[in-house]
Amino acid sequence: MRLVVLGGGESGVGTAILGKKKGYDVFVSDFGKIKDNYREVLSINGIKWEDEKHTEELILNADVVMKSPGIPDKAPIVKKLVEKGISVISEIEFAIQFTKAMTIGITGSNGKTTTTLLTYHLLKQGGLNVGLGGNIGKSFAWQVAEDKHDVYVLELSSFQLDGIINYKPHIAIITNLSPDHLDRYNYDYNLYIASKFRITMNQDENDYLIVDYDDVEITKWLQNNTTKANVIPFSILKELENGGSIKEENLNNYINNELFTMPINELALEGKHNIKNAMAATAVAQLMKIRKQTIRESLSNFQGAEHRLEKVLKIQGVQYINDSKATNVNATFFALDSMTTPTVWIVGGVDKGNDYDELMSLVREKVKGIVCLGIDNQKLFNTFENVVDVMVETTSMTEAVKIAEKIAEKGDTVLLSPCCASFDLFENYEDRGRQFKNAVHNL
Structure with missing residues (x-):
């Protein structure tokens, strides 16, 4: 089986390493320049690569192609692959078939990095053997190749979700929706929204979808479409029977008949949007049966993401x-x-x-x-x-x-x-x- 990897960055090199380990004939091609540290990793692992060009005869003979999220669908080489009927997938889709680990997938226009880091922090402090990947940190495929974790918290961009076919997170979060990257979606906001909701397309009755109930586009989508997952909403504007809401200056999360509560002024992160991020991450921790005391401590000692307020x-x-x-x-x-x-x-x-x-x-x-x-x-x-x-x-x-x-x-x-x-x-x-x-x- 020939695996061609387009893009020689973190996700590309990680995919190449996993592919090689699983017995694929691997070739990496980058239209830009591959950084020295990645070139070295590829060479040490005996993986063939090229940069500053795409040689068609070495690419169009692929059985499967992993496209890095930065490469748009309208790139000429991608169009040719699609015309030939060659499967073009994302790193997440490629890697998931080689791991039995549970994944928590987090997407949204804003807040996804903070929510991903906070969720990871809560689960790690709760004693789970958890990895962090996707759009952040070390490549998911690379970590799967080293096979060290039972659970992964993955930050997923719309571009990564565009390239999934069978991937299904056990728990998915959509933090919010606002027009972003529309240049990649023919300036059609609905196409971008549909991309984000691909996160739940393969979920079933045993899975969970955690969403912002204050978000107009999210609630509209849920009214007009169906998901098999159990929907857990959170809101800072209305009180909810189920899910996350605010009551008397407390963050209240009511999930599977269990109430978690904590004063808002004890949260490490400031600002209304961070109350929402905390509600979403807490919901995951509750579903993963982390002790309430551990969740409280973790929410109050979390250090935020770099470059984010x-x-x-x-x-x-x-x-x-x-x-x-x-x-x-x-x-x-x-x-x-x-x-x-x-x-x-x-x-x-x-x-x-x-x-x-x-x-x-x-x-x-x-x-x-x-x-x-x-x-x-x-x-x-x-x-x-x-x-x-x-x-x-x-x-x-x-x-x-x-x-x-x-x-x-x-x-x-x-x-x-x-x-x-x-x-x-x-x-x-x-x-x-x-x-x-x-x-x-x-x-």
């Missing part, structure tokens, strides 16, 4: 916050919503069709100055120029942070929450976040 430093009474992972309007909405002091907002990058009007009321209420950080900031200027007192354009992180420092006064917050992708000036959102933290430390 991460407090960097307080300098001369000004708090600097790194929210580089906010690559869409909805994520930045959460960030601005959780600000309690006058804010200098650093924003900009590659716009994925953003509608900034949704942020207007928050900007009016909380933002005193805007520092644009991107190649093209025209749309931001058109929207906010008359709303804030100061608006400045910059093209480097160091400059952006220095200007933000000048605008900010004691008691203010400087928030990097770009609302956009990072590819115009940075490698990725991690690079952008690290540069921000370095610039703050150098003030």
Whole structure:
């Protein structure tokens, strides 16, 4: 059996290693450049690879192709594979056939990283032999090849879900839905929503689907479609008989006739959206029979995700916050919503069709100055120029942070929450976040 892996990053190399171990004839092809550390791993494992090209005769003879999530369906090589009827799947779909481990799959437009890390933390503290993978950390396929875990918590993007056929998580979470990556879905929001709900398509009566009941699109989908899974809702707006809700400043999770309760002010993570993330993660812990005391302790000592509302430093009474992972309007909405002091907002990058009007009321209420950080900031200027007192354009992180420092006064917050992708000036959102933290430390 010939396995061709498109993309020589973390998921590609992990898949190649698992494929080799299972006796496939493996070939890795990357249209970009494969990083040195991955080249080395492939060579040590005797796996053939190429980069900066796709050689068709070495690819179109595949029995199965694993496509890395970053490669769009409209890539010419992918189209040719589909025309030939060759199965093109995601890393998750390839790896799941080689493990008996239970998986918890987590998707959504925002909050999925935090919810994934929090769920992993709860299960690990509860003594389970648990792995973390998917869109985060070490490749799932790579971990399956080493076969070390009984349970995996997987962060799944819509792109990974597009490439599943038989994959079925025992517990699935959809944190929320908002328009994101629409460039990959022909600018059709419904196609993107359908992608997210693929997470539940193979689930049966023994499985669980945990969803945000305050989310309009999620509730609409559930009214118009069916899932065999047991649906567990959570909400911060309404009281629910079953699932997660708020009562008298307590987080209440009522699951399988068991009530878990905890004061909201004891949660380690701040902000309304994090109450929801906590409800979803707690539901998983309850289903996995983790002791209530352990859940409480874990929720109160959890350290959040890097680049997600991460407090960097307080300098001369000004708090600097790194929210580089906010690559869409909805994520930045959460960030601005959780600000309690006058804010200098650093924003900009590659716009994925953003509608900034949704942020207007928050900007009016909380933002005193805007520092644009991107190649093209025209749309931001058109929207906010008359709303804030100061608006400045910059093209480097160091400059952006220095200007933000000048605008900010004691008691203010400087928030990097770009609302956009990072590819115009940075490698990725991690690079952008690290540069921000370095610039703050150098003030």
